[in-house]
Amino acid sequence: MIQRNISEKVKESLKSQAAVALIGPRQVGKTTLAIDIGNEVDALYLDLEDSNDRNRLANPALFLEKFEDRLVILDEIHRMPDLFETLRGVIDKGRRKHKGKGRFLILGSVSIDLLRQSGESLAGRISYIDMFPIVVSEIEDTRFAREKLWLRGGFPDSYLAEDDKQSLNLRRNFIRTYLERDVPMFGPRIPSTTIERLWTMIAHRQGTILNASQLAKSLEISTQSVTRYIDLLCDLLLVSRLQPYHANIGKRLVKSPKVFVRDSGILHGLLNIETHEELAGHPVVGSSWEGFVIENLVSALPWRSIPFFYRTAAGAEIDLIIEHADQSLWAIEIKRSLSAKVGKGFYIACEDLKPERAFVVHAGDDRFPITEKIEAINITALVEELSKKK
Structure with missing residues (x-):
């Protein structure tokens, strides 16, 4: 329990x-x-x-x-x-x-x-x-436990399953239940097969900028239908949109949201990924980790804090911007590696926005300064930092 x-x-x-x-x-x-x-x-x-x-x-x-x-x-x-x-x-x-x-x-x-x-x-x-699925602050603070939560997701039965195979079967049944019961109830006359294909396509494109017209072309439906179906998946708390941060800095900014399958375990269920070995070799591994970190951090946001991402047409980018109630900004870069190496685009973006604090979330346990203004940190420690912010 x-x-x-x-x-x-x-x-x-x-x-x-x-x-x-x-x-x-x-x-x-x-x-x-x-x-x-x-x-x-x-x-x-x-x-x-x-x-x-x-x-x-x-x-x-x-x-x-x-x-x-x-x-x-x-x-x-x-x-x-x-x-x-x-x-x-x-x-x-x-x-x-x-x-x-x-x-x-x-x-x-x-x-x-x-x-x-x-x-x-x-x-x-x-x-x-x-109420979010199980998050990192509710489990043992070890790399093994975090990796297990990332693979299996935060739905209790899936996380606590006897083995990875049983966990995947539970998640596949969960997906089927939503498609057969909840989609028809909230989206009458929407073919469940179309929703399943769209949901799976979003999983393959985890964390990418929403391109509704491209999805519509692949599904052979209208762009308006794609938008409406994504709205339904968001209403059912299965998919989330991360909105771009807009700042008056005289640069061309990306205006479309990023789209994520909210729970990493459901993401892996849609892609039929059962084990860590399969996940490590899958093209979605980096974006899966990014979505996992973002969902955990969003679950810990203080009241009135709002999450965004930041990207310019020239390539400056921050994976997660948190705007707090006092208007201060936290900039967060997310890396799957243990090295917490930061790219040039993050430095440029920080120069643009001048956040109060800047972090690089990595997969390890260590916490250390990268520069005078940027700190490497693990996901659990950053959740704790958010809990201290009023």
Whole structure:
């Protein structure tokens, strides 16, 4: 059993808000975490993918009124989006009686933005919390453990599988479940075979600049359809876009986002990569490591910090720019090697942007200065540095 960092944040949010929405992809561990929290306070758990539990909510206001003194966990809330309107009335009534705190823990497998569209009626009554797959700060701080997490990804069953073969089979089944169940639910009339091909093409192009017209040509569909299908994969928390950083520095900047398969294990599942040996010899190895590092760092970002990348037409580039709430910038270069060697483009980009701090994340354990302003660091140590930033 892996202790999840987010557990205390959820508990604290329940002390101050009537409803807390815990958002993360399917099988990321939301239900396990919620039930553990619920067991501490004798909560009522309802799985809205279960027809029996949905039937219990045929008259939701009447049903929930019976449990006004208990925390109610509503799993897979996107199955009953109309329930949000009822929850508003229940929460407001409960506020007058019991101050309304900690009434509902809501679990969803779609993006916060998509869930907010259904939950607008709960404005001021709900907190939204992202739940990521297992990250480096939740495992043993060794190179072996980090390499295992990179290969298998952060979905608990995959990471904890008996061997690499079982782990890959679990991830292949996970991919099939999304294609057969979730894509048809959120993207009606979208052929699952087309989504699978697009998802796999994104995996082969991991971390590259989005070229929707090129993808459309390969799939023999319109550019607008490619954009819409990528939107769906982002809403399902399977793919992410990293936006370019725009600065008024008088240089031509790349304007299109980079696209990543979010979980490295799912990336390797789409490419049928089972072992470290296969990964080391695969063309995606460098971009896979880059995506793994970025996803872990994004999971640790302080409130209101925003991730970007930076690239000019002349080749100056920074893999990850973090803009903090105080407007300061951190520049992060990502290297798969142990040497942390930095290219000319990174130095030029740092001259352009003048970040407060600059790091090179490498695959080893050592931490050392490269120059007076640039420091080599491993991924776990940089996550810790981010946690100190307010």
